Amino acid sequence: MRLLPLLWAAVAAAAATAQAPIVTTVLSNGTTQSRYDMVILGDGYQATEQNKFNTDVSTFLTALFQTQPYQTFAAYYNVHTVFRASVESGADRPDETPPVFRNTVYNASYNIGGTDRCLYIQNTSLALADAALAPATEGRVLVMVNDTRYGGCAGQFAVSYTGSQMSNVQIHELGHSLGQLADEYDYPNNTYTGGEPSTVNITTSPTGAKWSIWHGTDGISAFEGAGYHLFGLFRPKQNCMMRSLGVALCRVCQENIVKITNSIADTIVTTTPASTAVTVPVPQLQVFSFTHIVPPGNAPVIQWRLDGNVVPGATGTSYTFDPTTVTLGLHTLEASVRDQTPLVRSDPAQVMRETHTWQVTVNDPSAGQLRIPALSTNVTFVPAGGAVTLTTTVINDGPATAGPFDVEWFLSPTPSWTPQSTYLGKVTVGSLAALQQTVIPRTVNLPWGMPATVHYVFAVADRLDVFNETNENDNTRSVPILGQAPGCVTKIEFQDPLVYPFDSASMSRTAGGAVHPRLIAPCANPATTIYLMAWTGSGTQPGIGLAPGLVLPINYDPLTQLGLDGLNGPVFGGFLGLLDAQGRAQATFTLPPSASVPLGQTHFAAVLLGNTQLFTAVSNPIGLQILP
Ligand SMILES: [Zn+2]
Incomplete structure (x- = not known):
């Protein structure tokens, strides 16, 4: 107890x-x-x-x-x-x-x-x-x-x-x-025989090459005797705090202390907005600013960068960002302050430069965000001229309702889409509410001239940027298809940008213009087959009988005669000639502005002549609408 x-x-x-x-x-x-x-x-x-x-x-x-x-x-x-x-x-x-x-x-x-x-x-x-x-x-x-x-x-x-x-x-x-410096005194050893020290203020180089940037400043040169050795190691200055107490640190030693201190200390101390992720709705201006502790005597240099590019004139601690000057979506805004102290001469790691980066999302309350999350085809192998059904899903991620906007399809021989790719037509979506999707089934005919190789069908939403979107760069999707040979056909089609279907084009008589009929006759003998294209303004029926069972789907009229008179001239370029090695021919119909031709529907068709001067085949007709 x-x-x-x-x-x-x-x-x-x-x-x-x-x-x-x-x-x-x-x-x-x-x-x-x-x-x-x-x-x-x-x-x-x-x-x-x-x-x-x-x-x-x-x-x-x-x-x-x-x-x-x-x-x-x-x-x-x-x-x-x-x-x-x-x-x-x-x-x-x-x-x-x-x-x-x-x-x-x-x-x-x-x-x-x-x-x-x-x-x-x-x-x-x-x-x-x-x-x-x-x-x-x-x-x-x-x-x-x-x-x-x-x-x-x-x-x-x-x-x-x-x-x-x-x-x-x-x-x-x-x-x-702190400074990771070596002792610069030279006792107790005699001659140094080791390798180059990693510290910045002693060296085996008798010329002090390590600190050559300081030579001639404040007594800096190379003095033998350092790092506990009388010979074979050199120090930057006759005397330094790292050699004897009671004297100043030499400039080489000071520089390293400054750099290490700056590699740890942040010179940018406050930022506004404080959050690094900032959303700026157009058209509201947003002020970004910061404070720093770089001593005024060190002549701090401030620079703002937007998406990595210097903003001219933005050299103060505050910057007013105008979201209407950039695209919607994510941007990076960087403020930097560089300390130009004369105490540092070499700064490859840029420790004397401090940066702060904001991730700035510019949005538009009146914008939406269209995406194509899915595109599929009903078949993988498609013969030239054949039909394929495309199923396209379009989503609007909001916030605003989208529409009307077009969804368009293209055929490209490469996995990258360009507006010059073969056009496969469009559908207009009247309205697509925020967070809604629409599935568009659509059957298109592929061109007769499509080579028998891999192709990519592209769906593109709002190609012309009619509708304002937060991200205008995610509006396409592709799916590969495998093209097959068309068989023994004789076909013509237009191969012009944004013309679909391939047998139907239009042109303004006032403005004039050009279209490019293409003839595909893969089974004709290219060495001996002559082709001729003809024009009519009076329809395709009953056509011109050329031989039993062979009717050119063109009614003869003054436009036909105009074409025959001007074969291979400035208007009817390439309308008569030999097929090329692939059994193809390219023609160009060029209508000068304000030509004296009647308005309305016109047609082209082609006929082939074999080596016996007999007509051997006729093509389908294709239509060209002459508009005012
Ligand atoms: Zn020193």
Whole structure:
């Protein structure tokens, strides 16, 4: 029964000594996401010495931000401290006689690795755990060791004593941990025989080629003796903080610190709108803006880009976006600010340039969004001139009702559609409500001149962009078909853009124009067969009897005579000739503007003559409507 009070007493005593770590943000310039966050721990401070720790941190920070390049970029850092009290003050001095050992939280000790002034902590796992209590850290942590004997060392942690050289030691160690810099002093070794060091401020090159961009500036050249070697390694400047305490960091060292700081800190700190995804309905103007922390003395250069292209004149922190100047749909808007500090001369990774990108969706409340989610055919193999039934589904994704608009079909020899592809006609959709679809079944005849190979049937919705859409680039769909030879036919058809069916065209008499009748006679002997095309304005019945069972479906009239008189002239181009090797012929009928021909329906038909000068075949008639 006496055990429990004893246990309580022990727990209470342990709690009194094991003070919880105290986390403080001593310098706050912004969010941890947008700044380089440093964390400082203390070792060898008793609970009663917390004020001394605070003073040591303050002394160091004052010195740090009076030192270049930290002075210029002071606003890029946050500093947090984590204070955990030690039982005793100071650090272990195992190399003294007699050796000194202190009970401290991170167990700091001098003479690490046999170097008397190398002061480093030995309980790194607790130090890491404590550092993790800070709001953020960029990886390496500073440790102030409350001891007056000169010393410091950098590894995973940057460690310094707290005597008169404390600030210099910590700024030097920060050169290692933050700036990833090498020591520029040249002891204790003689001649370096290794490869080129990866650090920016020492080199095996006797000319210092690595930092040639700085040569001649601020005493930068190449000086032998660096990286713990008297010979074979070179440093940028006669003296530098990375070589001796109490002197400035050389420009090569400063540049790397600036670049690493900028690679972590975000110079763009606020953006409006805050969301990176912005929807802008036409015609509403939208202002985009941002704030940044690039020091004015560094001559920040601002540039806005829309879809990757520089916006001329958009060089301020605010940009007014006019959605009527772009297409509906998704755009990228980028703001960038570039720091032109003279402290950086080489920036291939562009860490001195910060960008912010908005994904801007421009929509139109009066627009819809047509798509063709499906297109199918009833057959896969189709003979030339044969029929195929196309089933086309058109959807309107909204928001506005679409229509009227046309759905058109084309035949292309390639998987890409162009308006010059063979036309297969159109259907007009009167109205298609938002979120509705329509299925259009339609049977079309393919051209007699279609080669026996693979073709692609395309469906195109609103080809002429009559209807305003959020995305005008998703209005086609294709399906392949396999064309087959037409058999032994004698056919003519128009092969002109946007003419369908192929036996029916029209033309304005006032404007004039041209059509291109094509003759297909694959079984005729191309070497000996002559073809003749004829024109009529008086119909196809009863036609002209040429031989028993062979009637040319043309009634002879003045237009027919006009054609015969002008064969292969400027109007009736290619109306008489030999078939080509494929048994085909191409003709061109060209009507000059305001020609004195009657209005109304006219027709063409073709006849073939064999080598015996006998008529051997006649074609179908095709119609050309002469309109006012
Ligand atoms: Zn240096």
